[in-house]
Amino acid sequence: MEAWRLIATALLGVSGLVLVLVTMAKVRDRANAHGPVALSGAISFTLLALLCVLTLTVFAPVFVWGAVILVGTTAAVMLVAG
Template sequence: METWRILAASLLGVAGVLAVLMIMARAREKTGRWQTVAVTGLVGVTALALTCILTLTVLSPAASWWLAGGVAVVVAVLAMAS
């Protein structure tokens, strides 16, 4: 496995975990129900795992880095805005 794939997947994983946590917190603020937070977390973690697996296996270098960089930028903006 190429090193760039591991680095892109790592960046995507770290930023993605932070994004999932922020989205779960937003769901808790809006609904106040733990069931909604649990479903939101499950969907987010599943989507994150799928994108990390695709990054590690089949996505092109450009698509992998755009995806990882885009998620990192969105998380950074959301973190600074809150």
């Protein structure tokens, strides 16, 4: 396995986990119930895990780095926007 894939997956995982937590907090603010929060967390974490596995195995480098930039930028904007 190439080193760039490991680095990209680590960056994607860290920013993706931040994005999962921010998503769960936004749902909690809107729903005021535990069920939708857990469901949104499970769905977003599953999608993140799938994206990380595909990053490690089959995606092309251009797509991988594009996804890392997109997820990292989205997490940063959502954190700043509050």
